[in-house]
Amino acid sequence: MVEEKTLRAYGAVEKYLAKGETLFLEGEMPVFYYQVLSGAMKMNNYNEKGNETIQAIFQPGQSFGEPAILGGFPFPANAEAIEDTRLICLEKNRFIEMLRAQPAICIELLRVISRRLQFKAMIAKEIGGHEAEHRILTLLHYLKAKAEAKGEFRIDITRQTIASLVGLRTETVIRAIKEMKKKGAIKVHNRKMYL
Known part of the structure; x- marks a missing residue:
């Protein structure tokens, strides 16, 4: 800065x-x-x-x-x-x-x-009123926008960190990520997430 x-x-x-x-x-x-x-x-x-x-x-x-x-x-x-x-x-x-x-x-x-x-x-809004997948996707989109990334964006934080940022348990994040991958909302390669 x-x-x-x-x-x-x-x-x-x-x-x-x-x-x-x-x-x-x-x-x-x-x-x-x-x-x-x-x-x-x-x-x-x-x-x-x-x-x-x-x-x-x-x-x-x-x-x-x-x-x-x-x-x-x-x-x-x-x-x-x-x-x-x-x-x-x-x-x-x-x-x-x-x-x-x-x-x-x-x-x-x-x-x-x-x-x-x-x-x-x-x-605060996400924690209060949305399901796990929505919370996680909102965070990931925020991180991508903050990085001003174009195209595919690699998420360089752990699932535990994601959980701590959006008020979820790590196990819940892991399950939600599997579900989001099935739905095509994110990609996972070699344990790394991409949006």
Whole structure:
């Protein structure tokens, strides 16, 4: 989202996380702005039974955690590396300074946060009123549109991640995917899904 050279000009530093390593926990106050350089991060919560809900996944070029900085509230979720990940981190006061000095970055940040809100509204609607296949297809179409993919699109998230994103059990997702494959709604080759 923000060019790496711009972040470095404001004093940003790199941080490396191994797959499975936690960056911050739900309830902690933000100290840094984070942007993914390589790898991937997820923001998640666990209920009292230990079941995970994935709030979002962040790929290279994407930032996360900014609403907590801008709103002055604790992180609403944990952040965990889902593969070996390299981040660029900018101290929150320097981040605010950068936003004040660079209105174009503010506008882009508003666009990004607005798209996240759109995704949350879509997921809330899907979880509340639709069957498993519909929920999954809506998510897959959203991911394809977000990637601006033309033609066949490979889904690079696990069935467990899909389940966590749309409020289903992994077993339900597996059954629904088999059914969607039979109906021709998706293709599956070597355990990879295509839309």
